[in-house]
Amino acid sequence: MKTTYKLLIMIGVIGTICFQMQLLAAPSLTKVTFSQQSVLYSRCILALKVDSLKNDNRAVDIEPSPDDFVQVEREPEPDYARLSTNTIYPEMARRAGIQGKVIIRVLIGKDGMPKPGKYKIEDSSHELFNQPTIDAVMKTPFTPALQKGQPIEVWVTVPMNFQLRDVQEAIEPKVDDSLNIDQEPIPNYAILSRNTIYPESARRTGQEGKVIVQVLLGKDGMPKPGKVSIKSSSNGIFNQAAIDAVMKTPFTPAIQKGQPIEVWVTVPMNFQLRNK
DSSP states (O other), X not given: OOEEOOOSBOOOOOEEEEEXXXXXXXXXXXXXXXXXEEEEEEOOOEEXXXXXXXXXXXXXXXXXXXXXXXXXXXXXXXXXXXXXXXXXXXXXXXXXXXXXXXXXXXXXXXXXXXXXXXXXXXXXXXXXXXXXXXXXXXXXXXOOEEETTEEEOEEEEEEEEEEETTHHHHHSOOOOTTOXXXXXXXXXXXXXXXXXXXXXXXXXXXXXXXXXXXXXXXXXXXXXEEEEEEEEESOGGGXXXXXXXXXXXXBOOEEETTEEEOEEEEEEEEEOOTTO
């Protein structure tokens, strides 16, 4: 029988990707569902003036100003089926149970296709998802924006949510309130310390961070393969190091009524530089 015990450590599985498309400033949100994807997109109200782009050949550095926007009659909408097909969940992120969100801004041409080089990552919770986001959006056709009955070029922002299926069930299994653990699982701290390797790139750049890993421990006290996910992370550069360390570390088994049981534990891993 599984139960959850909060210790000092934590981790996930298999994925769904949610897309959200906005046109820079937009009010109402509409929910759309296709296959297993949940999609939120906002109704388009503002578009970038064509004249403001005529003599601008820059790629990702363009920053539209408020004066560059006008109302449009029809907002651009992505072909959601194609967007879904084009989006590939990074295998490394899937194995590590990592989820994330990337916001990309892209210029849609009069033909509804993203213009090559005219995109910019506005925000990203984890760099693993940046390239899959770019690849998916740049290959996806949109319905063109219309102004006065004519197609126009327009900037849109497209938030892409990468979410793992059944993560809540895996990370936070329901607990029988009547259950009591007689002995909590404790990691072998000496082995955990030896297993933890500070990422060299983070060391060179002076980066520090904290990762909370969630893991399912077996009756033998060993982390169960694949039953791990990142619950939170202040810096994605430490995620894999945290997972590797925890998954190689033995714990004392959780004991209930004199018998070892499987149990979920959360493990905060702090990465701090000495003599900083």
